[in-house]
Amino acid sequence: MRTTMQAPRPLALIIILPLLSSCDWRSDGAARLEELYPVPEVIIEDIVIPEVDLGDIGTAEGLGGWWVMRIEEHGTMPLVGKINLTDLFVVRVPADGGKAELAFCEQIVDLPESGGLGATQMPDALKTALGEVKLELSLDAEALSLKAQKLAWTWGIQGMKDPFGDPLPTKPDDPLVWDQDGDGNPGVTMHVLAPEGDRYMVRREVLDFAAGTLTEDGQWLAGKLEFDIDEGAVGYKGSETLMKVVPITAVEGGNVYHLRRVGSDPDAESPYDCSKLVTEHLGVFQGAPEPGRGPMR
Amino acid sequence: MRNALLAVLALMGILGKAQVVHAQSWADMTEFSGYLDSDVRFLVEDDRGPTAGDGYRFDMNRNDLDLKLTIRPFDQVKAVVDSRLRFYGFNEAASLPELVKRDPIDPYSLYLDEAYVGIQGFLFEGIDLRFGRMVQTWGAVDQFNPTDNLSARDLSDPFNYSAKVPNQMIELSAYPTDWLTLTGVFVPVFKPAQLPPSALMGFAVEYDANGCFAKAPVPPLSTADVASLQELFSAVSPCNLNFVDPEVRTLTPESTIENSQAGFKAAFQAGDLDFSLSYYYGRFAFPVAYTAVAHVDPNVQTPGVFDVKYVAEVLYPRMHVAGADFSYSAPWLFDIGFVGEIAVYFPEEVIFGMRAFQQTEPGSAEQGPPKRALVAEKSALNVPSDPFIKATAGFDYTILPWWYVNAMYVRGFFDEFNDAYGIRNYAVGATELKFFEDEVVLRLAAVLAVDDLSATLNPQLTWIVYPSAEIALAGLIFLGDTEPDDPFDYAAKEKFGQKAAGRSTVALRARVTW
Helix, strand or coil, X not given: CHHHHHCCHHHHHHHHHHHHHXXXXXXXXXXXXXXXXXXXXXCCCCCCCCCCCCCCCCCCCCCCXXXXXXXXXXXXXXXXXXXXXXXXXXXXXCCCCCEEEEEEEEEEEECCCCCCCCCEEXXXXXXXHHHHCCEEEEEECCCCEECCEEEEEEECECCCCXXXXXXXXXXXXXXCECCCCCCCCCCEEEEEECCEEEEEEEEEEEEEECCEEEECCCCEEEEEEEEEEEEEEEEEEXXXXXXXXXXXXXXXXXXXXXEEEEECCCCCCCCCCHHHHHHHHHHHCCCCCCCCCCCEC | CHHHHHHHHHHHHHHHHHHHHCHHHHHHHEEEEEXXXXXXXXXXXXXXXXXXXXXXXXXXXXXXXXXXXXXXXXXXXXXXXXXXXXXXXXXXCCCCHHHHCHHHHCCEEEEEEEEEEEEECCCCXXXXXXXXXXXXXXXXXXXXXXXXXXXXXXXXXXXXXXXXXXXXXXXXXXXXXXXXXXXEEEECCCCCCECCHHHHHHXXXXXXXXXXXXXXXXXXXXXXXXXXXXXXXXXXXXXXXXXXXXXEEEECCCCCHHXXXXXXXXXXXXXXEEEXXXXXXXXXXXXXXXXXXXXXXXXXXXXXXXXXXXXXXXXXXXXXXXXEEEEEEECCCCCEEEEEEEEEEEECEEEEEEEEEEEEECCECCCECCEEEEEEEEEEEEECCCCEEXXXXXXXXXXECXXXXXXXXXXXXXXXXXXXXXXXXXXXXXXXXXXXXXXXXXXXXXXXXXXXXXXXXXXXXXXXXXXXEEEEEEEEEEXXXXXXXXXXXXXXXXCXXXXXXXXXXXXXXXXXXX
């Protein structure tokens, strides 16, 4: 018995030893990188929020009146990293409460990781031109809510049959391209800071609003949204790099809209113009309810 | 280096004097051999270099002087010293101060290929000891030996892929019977393989004709992850990306006992059959990708331009290898020689990790180092811990006294380790034709990568001018696409097509051996 066991032992050891001892061998490159290059902590600096006094805005039962709106979108761009977009609008809701007319005021672009790359500056002519084209959202006057709906918001484009799905024009002489800001260049002109120059561009943003309900106090309408941004360059001034448009990919979470009532009489002058809204928006939207939570009507 | 060279030359000189003084005794005790080899090589293409158009130039202008001395002061004792003096033949002086020195104008290296003592009948009759600097070659097949892991390959000369990197080791051999040889080898300190010059192309950043960034090395990640990494740079014009040459760091194992290598072999002989079982513990001698980090920083001088620094790490994974090999000459079948070799590798698992950071704030004396944000983080299993097999099987046959053929199937090339590139299959063939009473020898050898159909050809025409003196004209030709079909797929590179495989070269060589 002993003899028969001895003969295969060296061979068995050759096979079994490796199986036993190599099981826990592991070099984890991801763990090593965490050790060598830990991800830096993000330091959020204190932000000064202006004091805002909206005064007496009345006790309107319906939705009619003046509102201001903030749309927050979060995404990522290659190399640039995170991008946070904040669009501000002054909104008029007629007395019947059936629709909201949005006048664009400002787009705030925050690129916390880009080191300056991709930073833009929206010329006043473009803001004005965008503000002149009112956007319209449907409201439910009886349910006192913003209906779930999609909105295609285009820049520098006109005459699209299907603004939600038609491909963006790519050539400056495409009849769909509209010199919306009237500066003599195709599309709209966006000033890019790094690399510096002007990009003549077209843009479409499809906003998919979830329904939003009025809060109990009648001051807020809030809801979630999804978005899809499609941009293209049709010309440039400066570096040829400006023709390269970097796609924005939406990230989930935090994409919301808020409407805050600022006046009850839609036929009176708006208590907020764009200048005031841009200055006070942090204060105006302070304490905005989280969509889906809080005291809704 | 210069001191070492002087020492060797002085040693030779002393020995020469000693031979005069003790001519008879030294003649009995010593064997002196070696060769002088002069080698001129020319690149015969210009599309496999770091930049397009680099080629059709001399690539080597080398002289080797090999001196091997075996001393037997006693019947059971020998000392072997094999040294090689190599002159490269290309001026490396790049500045005026260097022009006053000989070394940069005529650079050279000193190699010590062997330096060991051998003792027969060590402790017991039938046990031999070899101790010192040497190389080991295990296995039965020609060149492609999966069980041969104790000595790392020296691939610095693409025409000589059987060369090894010598290392300090202790070898004990026992001969308990005339049909059994037991060998144990201990290698205290690991040494990696020496890579061919073309290996740098595997990590090279490529530029287009305008000097703008064209391509970065592809990491061993999924194609989707590689595509997303490439997209990182789509925001910037390639001409505005200033890729600093990648820095590849090798993680050399510490000189601890756990990192030593050991091998055991039992070789059996039964008539026309030679058979052996072997086991190896140590590390794979070719580097495997481990980590990579890209730092993307705005250029301080030029707005809109970004400096990209790529730092990668490679390591040598641990492994156990259990192997078997045989060679058999079949007298009943025209004396065809059959060979086979198989090895089961039990590898260390290697996970590849990659991160990319974007500078968000420049550093300064007041604020400290620059602040960077993580913009990409990827990882993938590069080497699974599952055992894998490398194997070779083939035959050789002398059809006529002047015509020899050899053919093999190879699974797993020297440098393959079942990482993201995988273990691949090869067909290897060689034929040798001798003419004019063996004065002229034409050898044609080829390796075909079966999986991607790339190939390398190695024809050689040798004229034996006189016994011991030969002149050879040889070629090493690489066939295949330099660019993979899928630029995002780490495994899509053709084995011999990719630039890292080497340059197509023609060599003219003269050699005298003694």
